[in-house]
Amino acid sequence: MTLLTKKPLLIRLSTYLFNNEAKRTESRNFQTATCVLRHVNPTNVKNKSLSSQLWLKRQLSDPYVEKAKMHNYRCRSAFKLLEINEKYKFLKPGQIVVDCGAAPGSWTQVAVKEVNSIGQSSSDQLGKVFSIDKQHIYPIEGATILGNMDFTNPSTQTLLRTTLGDRQVQVVLSDMAPTATGIREMDTENMLTLCYNVIRFAVQVSEINGSLLVKLWQCGQAKKLETEISRFYRNVKFVKPNSSRHDSAEIFILGRYFKGLEK
Ligand SMILES: C[S@@+](CC[C@H](N)C(=O)[O-])C[C@H]1O[C@@H](n2cnc3c(N)ncnc32)[C@H](O)[C@@H]1O
Structure with missing residues (x-):
């Protein structure tokens, strides 16, 4: 149970927000993207702010970002x-x-x-x-x-x-x-x-x-x-x-x- 862990409140809150935003992002991607979806969890994000982590996760999960790289755009x-x-x-x-x-x-x-x-x-x-x-x-x-x-x-x-x-x-x-x-x-x-x-x-x-x-x-x-x-x-x-x-x-x-x- 998240609430029973001994992590400081701020970290627990960040984790909660991060997970929920991730769920919302996943459902949005599912509705709109025409490509095969990949959900990637960023690594090495320890020192990054929550907003940077969310941005990174969105970039890594976005099929168009991947496609742009493939086509050299x-x-x-x-x-x-x-x-x-x-x-x-x-x-x-x-x-x-x-x-x-x-x-x-x-x-x-x-x-x-x-x-x-x-x-x-x-x-x-x-x-x-x-x-x-x-x-x-x-x-x-x-x-x-x-x-x-x-x-x-x-x-x-x-x-x-x-x-x-x-x-x-x-x-x-x-x-x-x-x-x-x-x-x-x-x-x-x-x-x-x-x-x-x-x-x-x-x-x-x-x-x-x-x-x-x-x-x-x-x-x-x-x-x-x-x-x-x-x-x-x-x-x-x-x-x-x-x-x-x-x-x-x-x-x-x-x-x-x-x-x-x-x-
Ligand atoms: C979404 S980006 C464009 C992306 C571009 N279409 C592409 O595919 O690479 C928006 C751009 O508008 C430019 N921009 C915003 N205001 C501008 C202005 N007053 N004059 C010239 N460029 C401007 C920004 O510098 C930014 O690079």
């Missing part, structure tokens, strides 16, 4: 873009793609392959990917990297437009997320600021019939954002891929068939 997020593209097929050889909030780079890796920017597919159409993040991004063959740049800074967007030259963009991606402050209203506000920046940029650089995929967190303003995107894109949907964690508030809006801007 920089992180598990790759599967979100792969899944969405598998269904809606908006990435095609020859396209110009802008990837906002690209670090560490797994969406860029997927985009490079899909648009054939290094000529590896059977298509003779070569695309191009421009990847931007406020963090450093290690080079990715086939992509033009703009690291250490804040997308919301007007000078960054000017530089991006200069880099694009007279090329119009077929796909704008944004997996950007602000650093969470823990204050819900502020986090939502910061997320929406990123989304509106991306929409404004996308409508300026996109070709008619282009696509926009933008991440946001489920919140009261999501519907309003969808309506805003519908002003510019003929087909707009909310998408939640299986690889997006069930307990995560993230959701994506996919806008397709850009209507163009009246000059």
